[in-house]
Amino acid sequence: MTRTPQGFVDWCRANPTDNLEPGASWDQKCGSLVFRAGGFSTSAPSAYLMALATEGYGHHLYTEDEIPFDEIPGGWFVYFDKAGPNNGHIGMVSSPGRFLSANWRVSDFGSGLGTMPIADYAAISDRFMGASPYFINSTLAGVSEVASLDTKTIGKKRMSALIRNYDTSVGLVTEDGELVPLHSVNEMEALKATGIVGDFVQMSDGNVWNTLTAITARKIAQRSTVDPAVIASAIAPLLVSAVIAGLNDSGAELTQAQVEQAAETAIRKVFADAAS
Numbered sequence: 001m002t003r004t005p006q007g008f009v010d011w012c013r014a015n016p017t018d019n020l021e022p023g024a025s026w027d028q029k030c031g032s033l034v035f036r037a038g039g040f041s042t043s044a045p046s047a048y049l050m051a052l053a054t055e056g057y058g059h060h061l062y063t064e065d066e067i068p069f070d071e072i073p074g075g076w077f078v079y080f081d082k083a084g085p086n087n088g089h090i091g092m093v094s095s096p097g098r099f100l101s102a103n104w105r106v107s108d109f110g111s112g113l114g115t116m117p118i119a120d121y122a123a124i125s126d127r128f129m130g131a132s133p134y135f136i137n138s139t140l141a142g143v144s145e146v147a148s149l150d151t152k153t154i155g156k157k158r159m160s161a162l163i164r165n166y167d168t169s170v171g172l173v174t175e176d177g178e179l180v181p182l183h184s185v186n187e188m189e190a191l192k193a194t195g196i197v198g199d200f201v202q203m204s205d206g207n208v209w210n211t212l213t214a215i216t217a218r219k220i221a222q223r224s225t226v227d228p229a230v231i232a233s234a235i236a237p238l239l240v241s242a243v244i245a246g247l248n249d250s251g252a253e254l255t256q257a258q259v260e261q262a263a264e265t266a267i268r269k270v271f272a273d274a275a276s
Contacts, residue, residue: 003039004141005075008092011037012100016110026102027112030090033102034077034135038092042136048088049230050136051079051129056234057137061130069118070097072131075143078118079129089121092140093131228268236264 003011012033018024019036026033031050035043044050055061061079062072072078072093080089091101098115105121106114122128133139254262 001039002138002141003037005092005094005143007039008037008075008140009094009100012109012113016113025104025112026110027104028102029112030102031088033113034090034092038135038140040135040138042138044136046086046088047079047090048081048086048129050090051081051088052230052234053136054079054132054134056236057134059132059134059137061132063130064122064128067131069122072097072118073133073143075140076131076133077135078131080121081127081129088129090135091121093118232264232267235267236260 015037018026018029031043031045031047034040034050044053051061074093074095076093078091078093078099081087089101089103091099091103094100094115097117097119099118099121100109100113100115101121102113103116103121104112106112106116108114118128133143
């Protein structure tokens with residue numbers, strides 16, 4: 001189970017140096033810090049790939065135009081692009097406009113560990129990729145995407161479809177293919193009742209997943225990522241829910257991990273065939 005945002009902060013205060021290397025600085029270990037301080041079970045080799053994996057699961061990274069830095073909710077994560085797959089930066093929003101991370105510029109929590117303004121880091125030749133309550137496909141305990149956003153933020157996008165996954169979770173898909181997870185159908189009805197979310201047009205599951213896949217592939221391509229393995233890895237998780245739903249109807253028994261691996265292999269083969 002993940003920690004709460006306060007639990008994340010408390011863990012950092014209790015570990016001013018790397019807990020796996022006593023006395024060692026946290027600098028250059030931002031992703032590892034988030035993984036350990038948050039109590040997460042899934043990670044990725046770099047902060048940049050963590051951002052791609054988060055988008056790959058259908059979780060939108062909100063830009064500064066969508067949510068100003070000083071309005072990003074506490075407990076959310078901010079992602080920065082620092083020149084490619086093996087780099088990047090990540091930290092947790094700890095107070096309005098500030099984030100807690102592992103980097104050599106800070107020391108108020110420990111060695112290479114502390115807080116600084118999000119705007120200051122974004123200005124240090126690092127491209128701000130966006131903010132999200134999700135670290136890949138999980139949030140800190142008690143953190144919710146829709147509940148944390150105010151009316152003016154959600155109101156910028158008209159929700160176009162309600163989808164239900166094989167595990168009974170639900171979400172709203174915007175007109176441009178971005179997924180906003182919901183905790184229950186009741187949450188969606190409540191948002192409609194308050195006027196935050198308007199009426200939506202029901203789309204077939206096939207159209208929803210095609211849209212999500214196309215949007216994700218386009219975003220990755222826009223970052224000049226041409227590695228078929230990276231693109232396939234980001235897109236594959238989007239197909240898992242639909243595939244497992246079909247398998248359940250057919251009586252076949254495969255785990256989510258098996259389906260995701262098969263989907264990734266198939267997508268990679270499609271890219272290879274298209275390039276030949």
